[in-house]
Amino acid sequence: xxxxxxxxxxQGLAELNSVxxxxxxxxxxxxxxxxxxxxxxxxxxxxxxxxxxxPAVGKRSNEVKRALESAFESRKATxxxxxxxxxxxxxxxxxxxxxxxxxxxxxxxxxxxxxxxFARMGFAVASGPELEDDEHNFVKLNIPDSHPARxxxxxxxxxxxGNRERPRMLRSxxxxxxxxxxxxxxxxxxxxxxxxxxxxxxxxxxxVDATHMYMFHQIEGLYVDRRVTMADLKTTLFQFARAYFxxxxxxxxxxxxxxxxxxxxEFDMKIQLRPDQPPxxxxxxxCGMVDPAVLEAVGxxxxxxxxxxxxxxIERIAMGRYNIPDIRMLFENDIRFLEQL
Ligand code: DAH
Numbered sequence: 001x002x003x004x005x006x007x008x009x010x011q012g013l014a015e016l017n018s019v020x021x022x023x024x025x026x027x028x029x030x031x032x033x034x035x036x037x038x039x040x041x042x043x044x045x046x047x048x049x050x051x052x053x054x055p056a057v058g059k060r061s062n063e064v065k066r067a068l069e070s071a072f073e074s075r076k077a078t079x080x081x082x083x084x085x086x087x088x089x090x091x092x093x094x095x096x097x098x099x100x101x102x103x104x105x106x107x108x109x110x111x112x113x114x115x116x117x118f119a120r121m122g123f124a125v126a127s128g129p130e131l132e133d134d135e136h137n138f139v140k141l142n143i144p145d146s147h148p149a150r151x152x153x154x155x156x157x158x159x160x161x162g163n164r165e166r167p168r169m170l171r172s173x174x175x176x177x178x179x180x181x182x183x184x185x186x187x188x189x190x191x192x193x194x195x196x197x198x199x200x201x202x203x204x205x206x207x208v209d210a211t212h213m214y215m216f217h218q219i220e221g222l223y224v225d226r227r228v229t230m231a232d233l234k235t236t237l238f239q240f241a242r243a244y245f246x247x248x249x250x251x252x253x254x255x256x257x258x259x260x261x262x263x264x265x266e267f268d269m270k271i272q273l274r275p276d277q278p279p280x281x282x283x284x285x286x287c288g289m290v291d292p293a294v295l296e297a298v299g300x301x302x303x304x305x306x307x308x309x310x311x312x313x314i315e316r317i318a319m320g321r322y323n324i325p326d327i328r329m330l331f332e333n334d335i336r337f338l339e340q341l
Contacts, residue, residue, distance in 0.1 A: 110321065173218060244317075253287070
């Protein structure tokens with residue numbers, strides 16, 4: 001019996017060495033390791049072995065079995081596949097890994113959603129440069145030289161070589177686009193009426209905290225036409241809020257001051273940022289009736305035209321809409337956060 005086993009092992013290993021393709025390998029497996037194979041056949045003889053020899057023969061059978069099996073596995077691996085073709089072994093019954101789908105950043109999506117809501121109310125989309133001059137950022141918006149908002153400490157002015165007529169800066173507000181659009185409309189003769197929203201980045205050297213960032217996004221609105229009134233402004237903003245946040249949205253206008261609007265108001269909304277805190281009033285931005293001085297600055301007759309304007313923070317809107325407690329989460333790009341939105 002021991003001889004038979006030794007012979008089986010030798011022969012098996014030798015034949016395995018000369019196996020040339022996957023089909024021959026499979027044939028070898030059937031011959032030696034299959035359920036009706038030679039090893040099974042030899043092991044069936046174990047029952048006729050005398051009692052005292054049984055342990056030794058049993059042990060040897062197991063050794064031979066293991067030797068043939070492992071030789072088979074390594075031969076299979078070096079042949080690659082063993083399933084008929086070369087290439088890596090693929091188990092078609094595995095569930096597999098789903099591909100990770102990317103998505104646009106939440107700020108991009110909110111920006112598009114906002115443009116979409118305002119488009120339904122007749123607003124076109126406009127844009128302007130992020131690198132601006134102080135004429136568009138301040139002068140034509142009725143913010144005089146002496147105004148504290150122009151302090152270097154509150155703005156990102158750009159150090160430039162050569163003598164530019166006007167200092168340039170990273171714009172601190174999208175209200176710059178009001179001037180650009182009105183200028184362009186008058187120059188090209190297609191307006192007013194002008195009805196646009198302008199989303200984009202703005203920059204301020206603010207100290208970063210849960211609601212402030214040195215770069216953020218605003219969406220500006222401007223509607224100039226004949227006989228536009230404060231009632232139109234209020235209706236537009238309240239309709240926007242209900243369309244975007246739902247019928248239960250709690251909003252309010254609070255009297256305020258901006259150099260480029262008169263009268264001016266702040267637009268607040270009741271927002272619950274954290275589940276463990278009650279909702280509170282959050283300022284989304286400012287609005288008001290375009291100041292006659294602004295219309296005059298672009299050469300638009302304030303006796304013939306009136307308008308309203310507004311400028312909201314897109315991050316604040318996103319935080320309210322998607323219950324995001326901290327503005328920094330929007331910029332850290334932690335994939336675990338972004339994947340939830
Ligand atoms: N530009 C203002 C800011 O950044 C917001 C603002 C207020 C925009 C009133 C407007 C407006 O268009 O009418 O704080």
